[in-house]
Amino acid sequence: MLGHYYRILFCHHHQQQFQVPYKFYRLTSNYLQIPFQLHRTMASSSGKDDNTKYDFDYFVIGGGSGGVRSSRIAAKHGARVALAEAKKLGGTCVNVGCVPKKLFCYASHFRELFHDAEGYGWPKIDMKLEDHNWKKFIEDKNTEIQRLNNAYEKNQKDNNVKIIKGYAVLKDKHTVVINDKEYTSKYILLAVGGRPVLPKIEGSEHVITSDDAFFLEKLPKKVIIVGGGYIALEFGCIFHGFGCEVTLILRGKTILSSFDEDVRSKLTDELKKNGINFRFETEVERVEKVSEDSFRVKFKNDNTIVDTNLIMFAIGRRPDVDNLGLDMAGVKADDKGVIKVDDYSQTNVPNIYAVGDCTDRTALTPVAIQEGHYLADMLFKNAQPRKVDYDTVGTTVFSEPAIGTCGVTEKEAKEKYGDDGYDVYESSFKPMFVQLPKRDRKSYVKLIVENKDQRVVGIHIMDHAAPEIIQMCSVAIRAGATKELFDHSIGIHPTSAEEIVQIREKRKKKEDEKK
Numbered sequence: 001m002l003g004h005y006y007r008i009l010f011c012h013h014h015q016q017q018f019q020v021p022y023k024f025y026r027l028t029s030n031y032l033q034i035p036f037q038l039h040r041t042m043a044s045s046s047g048k049d050d051n052t053k054y055d056f057d058y059f060v061i062g063g064g065s066g067g068v069r070s071s072r073i074a075a076k077h078g079a080r081v082a083l084a085e086a087k088k089l090g091g092t093c094v095n096v097g098c099v100p101k102k103l104f105c106y107a108s109h110f111r112e113l114f115h116d117a118e119g120y121g122w123p124k125i126d127m128k129l130e131d132h133n134w135k136k137f138i139e140d141k142n143t144e145i146q147r148l149n150n151a152y153e154k155n156q157k158d159n160n161v162k163i164i165k166g167y168a169v170l171k172d173k174h175t176v177v178i179n180d181k182e183y184t185s186k187y188i189l190l191a192v193g194g195r196p197v198l199p200k201i202e203g204s205e206h207v208i209t210s211d212d213a214f215f216l217e218k219l220p221k222k223v224i225i226v227g228g229g230y231i232a233l234e235f236g237c238i239f240h241g242f243g244c245e246v247t248l249i250l251r252g253k254t255i256l257s258s259f260d261e262d263v264r265s266k267l268t269d270e271l272k273k274n275g276i277n278f279r280f281e282t283e284v285e286r287v288e289k290v291s292e293d294s295f296r297v298k299f300k301n302d303n304t305i306v307d308t309n310l311i312m313f314a315i316g317r318r319p320d321v322d323n324l325g326l327d328m329a330g331v332k333a334d335d336k337g338v339i340k341v342d343d344y345s346q347t348n349v350p351n352i353y354a355v356g357d358c359t360d361r362t363a364l365t366p367v368a369i370q371e372g373h374y375l376a377d378m379l380f381k382n383a384q385p386r387k388v389d390y391d392t393v394g395t396t397v398f399s400e401p402a403i404g405t406c407g408v409t410e411k412e413a414k415e416k417y418g419d420d421g422y423d424v425y426e427s428s429f430k431p432m433f434v435q436l437p438k439r440d441r442k443s444y445v446k447l448i449v450e451n452k453d454q455r456v457v458g459i460h461i462m463d464h465a466a467p468e469i470i471q472m473c474s475v476a477i478r479a480g481a482t483k484e485l486f487d488h489s490i491g492i493h494p495t496s497a498e499e500i501v502q503i504r505e506k507r508k509k510k511e512d513e514k515k
Helices: 001-012 017-029 031-044 064-075 089-098 097-118 132-157 229-240 262-273 365-380 410-417 465-479 485-487 497-501 511-514
Strands: 058-062 081-085 161-165 168-172 175-178 181-190 194-196 222-227 245-249 277-279 284-291 294-300 305-306 310-313 317-319 350-353 395-397 403-407 422-429 445-451 455-462
Touching: 031 284, 058 064, 058 365, 064 081, 064 089, 064 132, 064 161, 064 181, 064 365, 089 097, 097 132, 132 161, 181 365, 222 305, 229 245, 229 262, 229 395, 262 277, 262 403, 262 410, 262 445, 262 455, 294 310, 305 497, 395 465, 403 465, 403 511, 410 422, 410 445, 410 455, 445 485, 445 497, 455 465, 465 497, 485 497
Parallel strands: 058 081, 058 181, 081 161, 181 350, 222 245, 222 310, 245 277
Antiparallel strands: 168 175, 175 181, 194 317, 284 294, 294 305, 395 403, 403 455, 422 445, 445 455
């Protein structure tokens, strides 16, 4: 097999034979480098007539985070780039995701802050849902999003990216059709993102998704949210923060199934203390409209009927690939629409790539951005191809309190290192901010350390500041920082973050505690 790759490389570099022994050495000494060199060969063997053969060097379908970054970087490297987008630039993140969600989080915190201000000597102010000017807030939010849309468009144009407005459809592996006009390109990037999954139940026309929540005309008094993932929890906390009565409906036994067990358990306790209601192992059977602002929810295997003013489903997202023309170009996707790619975002069609949520690797904005950036460097800068390190991606849930996590969970540590191959260090404490208001709230820090090299391989935090703290924790984990390095780092006092470097005692194994 190595001989086969040697012949490929030799044929592409027959005029530079001195390079071949170096590449062959890399192949024999490090098998993992084989894909690197194949991609380099493909990306660099462009031919002299490509500028006249195609309209563009790079055609990006989708103006979300990954597509915008990749197109801009490619253009900076000198490529002729087009970006197709039917809606506003910025994709899910800017328009119906991260950015407006964070603004909603900020807005929802003030009611609690006004109440707790009395503990710090300010007049007590108990705000109700009716006191909030929802209309003004939504208008201001929309203005900010439009500002970002305009900034994205200006940035692309300033970098010579041609923006084409409209829905793009693949005609073949080098041709894209938009508004009945055909464009050809040497390379094509699919960065079409995803969309919320809708329930297949009676009365589904009466429910909303997270996309719709950002454009509600008014705040509902009672809200039912179906789902147990981070979107469901974040909107549960947002609506509760505004003063709505919130009930979360979960099909399973726990929230955030992919997160660490201890963090899940402790966050559930905190949300219950805050006043959010939970119904586990429950499924919605149908939704009936009672009046313009009232709906009735019937559950499976349960005679209970609940009336509410809003039903939101947050049960997952799926790639937005319908009518994209994947079959016309021969691009493979699974039955859920997930586009199949290799470690370097290449599909089964050599000149077509895909990044972001439509590939279902790690559905986070910064991940899509890095995937797109690495790809542009590989194709147009002839840079050594790089894999995205998905194992050390930090992430957060903007609940209240928030959680931040990076690296392995304890379950994953047990599977990877064995029962005796890791140790856990943890601390549960009351954050300083809630002491004077006498609010019943706890924070939590958990470190997972593998025994062989004493590397910290997992960090999990529950605290109002967790999203800010976890960013640098991900750098430490990626750098291979050891527990000793954490122990000899001086904490910043008084902060919640200092707990990370002050935990000294190992937690007993849970199996030992049960004995």
